[in-house]
Amino acid sequence: MKIVDVRATLLKPTEQVFKYTDDWPGRRVASILFRVIGEDGNEGHCTTWLAAPGQTEDLMPRIREAIIDRDVHDVEAINYQLTDRLRAPNAVQSAIDIAIWDLIGKHHGQPIYKLLGAARHELRAYASTVWYPTIQEYIDLAFECRNEGFNAYKMHPFGVPDKDIALSRAVREAVGDTMDLMLDPVNAYDRLGAIKVGRVLEELDFYWYEAPIADADIQGLTDLTRKLDLPITAVESINNGLLHYPPYLVNHAVDSVRSVGDWMGGITAMRKAAALCEAFGVKYEPHSYGTTLIQAAHFHVMLAINNCDLVELPVPTGILDQGMKNALRVEENGNVPAPTLPGLGYEIDEDEIDRLTDRELSTTGSDSFG
Template sequence: MKITHVEVHRIDVPAASPPFRWRDGLSGSAPVGDGAVLHIGTDEGAEGVSVFARPGAYSTLRDLVDRVFRAELVGADPFQREWLWHRVWELDRIHELPLPTLGLIDIALWDLAGRYHGEPVWRLLGGFREAIPAYASTSTFSSVAEFLDVADQCLALGYRGIKLHAWGDARRDAELCLALRDHVGPDVPLMYDGSAGFDLPDAIRLGRALSEADYLWYEEPIREFSISAYQRLAEAVDVPLLVAETSDGAHMNAADFIRAGAATFGVRAGTTLRGGITGAMRTAHLADAFRLRAEVHGSDIPNHHLCMAISNTTYYESLVTSVNVVRERHVDDQGLVHAPAGPGIALPLDFGYGNELLPFVEQPR
């Protein structure tokens, strides 16, 4: 079997309704925007797709396919995913590919393989579980009272834990984190994501409040360029750190965080920022060798498959962006997400997405 065509299709990414925001300094949800589907086909009719929905996705991906990817892919064996994954990294050396594009070919090839074999991708990856608990991962709300009300709704709907994306103010965020612990009691798992909003002194200040409130993990308080800053943070706070979400280098970069003692809870794994499914699985196996967690980042469909394949992940991340909480369609009333049943990754092939695209798209943050 050989790859015969590589196409990019433009799609409209529907806006979140209602719109939402992240911490101060970051943009919120985008209006209806420009997205792209990467479509890989073969001489035997097997095909696979992946979705790219960041701002400017279509023009970025069309340029990369026309200028770089198509020449590499046409004529290649679509089942040689390892070879093609390494080729993308070789190409990155010269072209400095945008981080979310590093895994798009890999995701489409895994989708193709699953469709060809009539199996969901999580089973091709080995299959570890058929259900996983979901936590509610909030966007940023206006007040402590709103956060507490959202938390009550999430727990009533069955969510097994709550992760905060707050305002990016160390003092104010610490007060929120302590208030939420007091509100929900000692037994609800709580997490905090700083979306890289702090320097080291403020990250330490906030981390000590999270330690006091017994948060399960402390995620990305500092931009992930300085591993030494994370090493010092790990030495200064007791709350476990979940690291290496947005840093380049997939498992290679995660290894340096682990070696430095900065990954005291674990590292992030996910298809969007860790080099697709292959990169995420490498990251998970690396972390497992050190008896650390590899928490899957994002609630899109490829990451749904990852959650079922990785032994050392704890939860499915389910985004909650409204003060009127509606449980994500994949989460049942017991707070569980069940394994996909369809072949491949089960992304639509006809590109008639409309509002049905939203479950397949991870929101940047």
């Protein structure tokens, strides 16, 4: 089955303002919807907030050249051609890969994770917060998430060690042992601050400690991993693809690897990353924070591997479900069930997409590599 067209639509920004540490500016985010259209009439979809409109318009001529009239099953060849032509994985190429997998699943009438080889049919979820200015707001949201069914809760805190210690103590005291807790300061600390916070998180029995220092600081991460019994997870900001993963694995710099599938090569790249981690006996716990279809793309990879324990869902629930008919939801047992619809398994609402459309992005842009 051939690919006959590809389109991109810029959507209006979210109402929600997104902010993740004290010193990050809050911003509303605008997503781009990519459509890869097959000759059977099916469409593969992906919405991403990481691709910029100008970048998309520059790259679409190259995308069209690479995929139009190709068999949709040539996903590995297409992925390799796009990363070669575009020099490295990026958000546009990653979204196209995800949309192609969605189209493959719809063509065969199967969810993607079954085509990848299902390892399970549900996965435990954790709630992943935005930044809040007060400790009480984190506590209130933790109770709200627990009432929804979550039994794991990750905080994007203030990004200041002493303030984050106070926050962690307060939330642990509030929820007791009813929830596993994680902390993600988004690379905010220096090495000394990271150790100081990590010691307290060990005392409070946190489930993991994410991105405490710069992901590029392999030696610092290695030292933290050796000094702390608390699992260290990192690497998601390293966005140049698989070639940059081996030093983290060879040096045992982390206990689990985070990656962002929507800029490191899509589903095709994530399943390779998962296998690479498995070979080193390391967990692969990809970041799945993003639009519903981005969450879904990560979720399908997680359902098709054994070295992943949790799927990340943005909270408050629904803040990134723009333009969708259905979305990932936690059940009372704390798990998210696998989708049963084909492809990614979550459907866009065409009427809502029409309402949200800012403009169609040109497919006849420059000959730039972006």
